[in-house]
Amino acid sequence: MEEENGKEVEQLQDVTVMFAGDSGDGMQLTGSQFSNTTALLGNDLNTLPDYPAEIRAPAGTIYGVSGFQLHFSSKDIHTPGDSPDVLVAMNPAALKKNLPNLKPHAMIIVNIDAFTQKGLNLAKYESNPIEDDSLKGFRVIPVHISKMTETALKDTGLSPKDIARSKNFFALGMMYWLFNRPLEPTMKWVNQKFGKKPVLIDANIKALKAGYYFGDTAELFTTRYKVNAAKLPAGKYRNISGNEATAMGFVAASLLSDRELFLGSYPITPASEILQYLSKYRNYNVSTFQAEDEIAGVVSTIGAAFAGKLAITSTSGPGLALKTEAVGLAVITELPIVVINVQRGGPSTGLPTKTEQADLLQAMYGRNGEAPVAVVAASSPSDCFYMAIEASRIALKHMTPVILLTDGYIANGSEPWRIPEVSELKKIEVPNPPAPEDYQPYLRDENLVRPWAAAGTPGYEHRIGGLEKANITGDVSYDPDNHDEMIRIREEKVEKIQKFIPELEVDGDDEGELLVVGWGGTYGSITDAVHKAREKGYKVSHAHFRYINPMPKNTEEVLRRFKKVLVPEINKGQLAILIRNKFLLPVIQYNRVRGLPFKSSELEDKMIELLGGKND
Amino acid sequence: MTDNTKINVEPLKPKDFSSGLDVRWCPGCGDYSILSQIQKTFAKIGYQKHEPIVISGIGCSSRFPYYLSTYGFHGIHGRAPALASGTTLALPDHPVWVATGDGDLMSIGGNHFIHACRKNMDIKLLLFNNRIYGLTKGQYSPTSEKGKITKTSPYGSIDYPFNPISLALGSNATFVARTVDREPKHMQQIFEKASEHKGTAFIEIFQNCVIFNDGAFDDVSKKDVKDDHMLVLEDGQPMLFGKEKEKGIILDGFEPKAVNLNDGKYTIDDVIVHHEKDESGILAFILAHMTDNPNLPTPVGVFRSIRKQTYGEALQEQIKNVTEEKGKGTLEMLLSEGNIWEVN
Known part of the structure; x- marks a missing residue:
């Protein structure tokens, strides 16, 4: 282990941090600043902002807690992390809300100044968790975040209220120290953001630096951490x-x-x-x-x-x-x-x-x-x-x-x-309409697509609307057979898109025991879970839909190459309904609708269970 | 119009603006007259077929676009102003005309109406007001008078009606006018003025529904009463009416009163002069509410016509200014935004 200024420096591969506080505490800003700085250092990262619908819920309450979870790593990652390694809790409610989700032995940095009787009451704590043994097993680091911010900013001329609002930057500075991040990107941002208000630039930078230097000098932290840049493919990156x-x-x-x-x-x-x-x-x-x-x-x-x-x-x-x-x-x-x-x-x-x-x-x-x-x-x-x-x-x-x-x-x-x-980036070819003399509003090309003649173009004057149209001419039509034909054309036109979209790809073996099929935003959790299960020796593959209507043309073939198909969704099984309906395939559902992304561990457990194993 | 396709083109005749489709309104419907005056006006203005875009919602009036040879869009119920907003912002050089009815615009489309006016969208809104739901076969509408007996109000409607002119003024429409289906010449004049206006032009047209609300405007516009019951507004002119123009409108405080100039008490100098460019809108409001007073004639003509920057003009101005300031966007520019780092 290296040493720096009398403190140990520990290399970590992968860290999940949660910033949590009142919805007025600026936690989203703190989290996004930490993310941007971390991205600039070349870590792979993934974030989960989690905030209440109320803009400023009553201060100190559990339902007013706003959190920003951030997972960063020196390897390729896909999720915001199942459980935080580090929690920054700006008040008792933030601690109470996030405690159940922390990793065992996680580090908890609390703003001890907020742990007053009133704060504890609002969070419905009967006794102070910092003083009793309810946080046993965690590394609790109480810091006077509010008081030290006040001291640092007392000469800025800011009102006590504005000073109190700067404490998130103290916390941010402290975390920058703890994880070896530079202050410059945030300082640059502060300068841009408050360009016309030098007093706010001064205050925020002071608070940020005070937090950073506190980490450096305080005896509370014995170790600081390094997370090296991830080995990402070469190129230009941004968060x-x-x-x-x-x-x-x-x-x-x-x-x-x-x-x-x-x-x-x-x-x-x-x-x-x-x-x-x-x-x-x-x-x-x-x-x-x-x-x-x-x-x-x-x-x-x-x-x-x-x-x-x-x-x-x-x-x-x-x-x-x-x-x-x-x-x-x-x-x-x-x-x-x-x-x-x-x-x-x-x-x-x-x-x-x-x-x-x-x-x-x-x-x-x-x-x-x-x-x-x-x-x-x-x-x-x-x-x-x-x-x-x-x-x-x-x-x-x-x-x-x-x-x-x-x-x-x-x-x-x-x-x-x-x-x-x-x-x-591939050009998007927009077909031109035929010459005016050949034009009719509902003419069809080989893909059943009608020509697009923009209103205002000389020679293509036409009328469209919500009434059923005669195919080709586009005149209003109440003809029963025309209606039946138009319904089929509109359906086939969408189906024909299939010719132009990529096939469904499989991550892992092309056939086997278990295929996990997802769509949309569950990609990261499923990918993470599948990779972890594979590392443990389980044969499991993953296919992910980006095109749902129409589905890629090899969909049925891919699904039938596996004995079991698991469809995890953050709903009650809507893709499962589509797949069953289309292919008469028995799929296994996994559904949790908690307003949060899946944890990859729960998906991993489910896959291993389906493969007859047990995840330890 | 900046369109150079107009050069060396034969002017079109009213019949050139017919799409050739059979018109399917009931015989005697006031809509026929409106269609005919629009075709005449379009020809007179010198539009080419591709220039005006005609948009509608749902209802009898909303079949309008199908009968014209221009670009047309028959939309969904109440949404014509929103549809027209998208089209005018996309085609700032093309006049956008909207055909709508009292159910379409005042009821289901009320929200779109007030906001189109507020934003000064460059569209012309023709309200075919027959004070009844026609296409659904005779229910009371938001402009039906209180107490009206219809299929859904067998004991009399208990709704208070909207005053469409007042609503348009209250929503800050920049051009507000009224005309009558029985008065083709007047209608053409108003359409022509609307065509010259840049911004939201709202025109209420008293339109007779022969089947479900026949004679709804007879009190105002029937030949034998119109001289006494209709006040034709003319900019810069005193507000006179009556067969011999012997009556006039005076203001008693904020209250308009009808007086007879022959009884010796008042002279023409007491009669108020119409001023459609009045920025405050106070006079226009007073005129709008004369309709609600049975002792006063109903004004027709232009209530208000002022010029303000339209939404589309402001949008184009921003596009121009920001482009001058930042340079015209390209893919290279787009992909070099943000805090970028390089991995080798």
């Missing part, structure tokens, strides 16, 4: 969240298709950030329209698609429910739109800030009439970038609405992303 990747993906799709981007949207947790990010891209010719409601969001999108734009709308579950009728309008008018659903806990308002996968059947079937749409799902924060491009490609090439499913976990979570070269 990215799913919502930012989604926004960037659509800007990229706009450039790749040479169609200006239009977003009609209404703010909703956890999708609002997509609207926020896209509002910044004016110089990319991006038009954002913050509509009066969810319905206007999607309907304005349809109006822009009619006029030839790459038109998208972003929402979350309850918003998708409101957009239902309009998505049907896009189906019958066969216009290209993309609807992004950042799934959250439902039904109804449900758990707005928590994650879930329970809108798959809503995306597939949640409309009146026979109204097929293409459905794709992103599997990680950075995959949101690629699936945004794919969703756009399918919409523009096949003249169909596409629903892109992400979820609260990958939307808010972040990971290092190897930024692609421009040459790695």
Whole structure:
């Protein structure tokens, strides 16, 4: 073991840290600063912000606790970590909420100043856990975070309230010391953020440094830790969240298709950030329209698609429910739109800030009439970038609405992303309509796609709408046989997308005892669990859907090569229903709907159980 | 319009704006007159077929786009202003006309209506107001008078109606007007003025439903009463009405009153002069509520017409400014954003 300034330096491969405090304590900011700095050091990382729906829940209560979990490593990782190794608890409630989930012998750094009688009462502690033996086995490090922040900032001229708000930076500085991280990236951020308020720059940097130096000089910490850079493939990297990747993906799709981007949207947790990010891209010719409601969001999108734009709308579950009728309008008018659903806990308002996968059947079937749409799902924060491009490609090439499913976990979570070269991104070819004299609104090409003649183009004047259309001419038609034919065409048109999407890949052996099949945001937990089970000698493979409607053409063949198929989902078995229905295959479900991503350990246990083993 | 396709093109005639489809409104429906005046106006303005985009919601009036040879979109119930918002933002140089009814715009589409006005979307909203639900066969609407007996109000409607002009003014529409299906010349004038307006242009059209609410506007617009019951607003002119223009509107405080100029008490100098460019909107509001007073004539014409930056203009301005400041976005630029590090 190395030594530095009289303290031991221990090499770690892999650490999970949880920052937890009141929802006004700035824990999300602390966590994201730590993530960005950690990413810059070259660690692989994965994050799980977990915060209450209330903006400022009553201080000190358990339901007001906001947490940011961060897993970083010198190897390739896929999850935010099952259980934290280190907890930073800014108050008793944060301790109480997170204690059950900690690893045995975890380090607990508490802000001892918040462990007053009032704080303990609010957290419903009968006695002080720091003083009794309820934390036996953990490494408890009590720190006067509040008091030391006050002392450090007493000459800044800030009000006591503003000083109290800086204590998260003290905690951050301390953690930077503990894990050997530089202060510069955060200092740079502080300078940018508070550029016009030098007093706040001064205060935040003072608090940050005070925390760092405290770690260095205090006797409390005998060891500091080093987590080396991960061996990631060569290239340029940045840290990215799913919502930012989604926004960037659509800007990229706009450039790749040479169609200006239009977003009609209404703010909703956890999708609002997509609207926020896209509002910044004016110089990319991006038009954002913050509509009066969810319905206007999607309907304005349809109006822009009619006029030839790459038109998208972003929402979350309850918003998708409101957009239902309009998505049907896009189906019958066969216009290209993309609807992004950042799934959250439902039904109804449900758990707005928590994650879930329970809108798959809503995306597939949640409309009146026979109204097929293409459905794709992103599997990680950075995959949101690629699936945004794919969703756009399918919409523009096949003249169909596409629903892109992400979820609260990958939307808010972040990971290092190897930024692609421009040459790695494939152009999106948008078919041109035939010459005006040959044009009819519902002509079909070999993929049953109708031509897209943007409104306003001379020579292609036509009328479309929600009434059933005669095939080819596009005139309103009440003819029974035409209706039957149009229903079949709309379905086949979506099925034909299968020719243009990649096959389902298998991670692991191509055939065998057990295949784990997932979709969307469970990719990381499943990958982690499968790899761990394999390291223990179990034969288990993994296939992950990013294209759900239509499914890849080799789907049935892949599934039938395995004796057992396990489908873990954060819902009651919606992909399982689709697979059973389509292939009459008996699949085994694993469903937990707790508003949180799966722990890889629970999935690993389930796989090993199915293979007749026992996980120790 | 910046469209150069117009050069050397023959001007179109009203019939060129017919799509050729059989029109399926009931015989005698007021919609026929509106369709005809729109076709005449489009020809007179000199539109080419690809220029105007006509958008509708659901209801009898919303079949409108199918009967025109322009681009048309028959949307879903209540959502025409939202559909039109997306289209106008995508096509800022094209006039977007919306055909809608009192159920479509005032009831299910009320939210979209007020916000389109508030944002000053560059769209023209034609409200075909017949004070009844026609396509669903005769239920009372948000503009039906209280006490109206319909299929869903057999003992009389207990709803208070909206005053659409007042609602449009309250939502800050920049052009607010009213016309009548029986007055084709007046209707054309109003349509032409609306076509020249940049921003939300709202036009309430008193439209007769021969089947479910026949004669709803007879009190105002029937030949024998219209001189006394209809006040034709003209910008810069005193508000006169009556067969010999012998009556006028004066203001008593904020209250409008009808007076006879022949009885010696008042002269034309007492009569208020219409000023449609009044920024405050106070006069327009007073005029809007004259409709609710049975002792006063119902105003038709332009209540308000002011110029304000539209949503689309503001959006284009931002796009231009940010592009000048940051440079036109490219894939290379997009992929070099954020805190980047390199792994070798």
